Amino acid sequence: MKTVNEVSKLTGVSIRTLQYYDQIGLLKPAEYTESGYRLYDDAALEKLQQILLFKELEFPLKDIKEIINRSDFDKTKALEQQIGLLELKKEHIENLLNLCKYLKSRGVRRLDFTAFDSSKLDEYSKKAKEQWGQTPEYKEFSEKSKNWTKEYESGLMADFSRIFEEFGPMISKDPASAEVQAQVRKIQDFITENMYKCTDEILYGLGKMYAGGGEFTENIDKMGGKGTAEFVYQAIKIYCGK
Known part of the structure; x- marks a missing residue:
């Protein structure tokens, strides 16, 4: 474990x-x-590293939060994009460096502005952002949520939270039982109805995220009691045939 001061010194991110x-x-x-x-x-x-790399692609923080929590x-796709961007930045810096060396060594005017052209960097960042926003689920969610008010969103999240609260009294049961599996179906149906089409594969990915530690696990355990997030994940695994 590292303190916030140690993380700040290690990463260069301010406290x-x-x-x-x-x-x-x-x-x-x-x-x-x-x-x-x-x-x-x-x-x-590791998550902080992903955040910083997406910042290099000039994503707003709210978009970074949505992307890395999907x-x-x-991760592999994200790294490939970020490597590509850094290579372009390296090329851009080398062009500027070569121009500066030329001007210093020759001591003559050279009216060449190509080294300052950042259009390739701008185009790369634009395409990267477009790719992360092109999944059918993201488009569907964007369409459904575009007119949400804060009050409506809060009410929706409260309804979603109740589903996890209802898992709490079930923890002692077999996650394969009909009652628990019906509760899992509530999660899938709620997401499909209010957010985006939640396939079994997406649901399984969400289950892993629920039990993966951090904010999601912590919040679900607060809703249903300690161990709820892991129990939900085990029930989802059975539901999805994993």
Whole structure:
């Protein structure tokens, strides 16, 4: 575990920024000490790395939060894009460096502005953003949620939370039982009706995320009691035939 001060020194991200990421739910610490100090584990540091790489692609923080919390988030795809962007940045810097060296060594005017052209970088970032926004589920959710008011969204999330609360009294039951499996179906139906088509594959990915630690696990355990997130995941695995 690392303290917020240690993470700041390691990554170059200010303590104030890390605190802000926690406040907006972008990067939650692995745990808090009794005194309220933030502690970060390797999983949290990996997530911070992903956040910083997406910032290099100039994504807004709210979009980064949505992307990295998706059940179908593809880390390999993200890294490939970020490698491509960094290679373009390297080329851009080398062009500027070569121009500066030329001007210094020759001491003559050279009216060449091609080294300042950042259009390839801009186009790459644009295409990367378009790719992350092109999944059918993302489009469907964007369409359904575009007219939501804050009050409606809060009510919807409260309804969704109740489904997890109802799992709490079931923890002692067999996750394969008809009652528990019917509760899993409620999750799938709710997401499909209100957000996007929730296939079994997407549901399974969500289940892994629910039990994967961090904010999701913590919140679900608050709704249904300690162990609820893991129980839901086990029930989803059975529901999805995994």
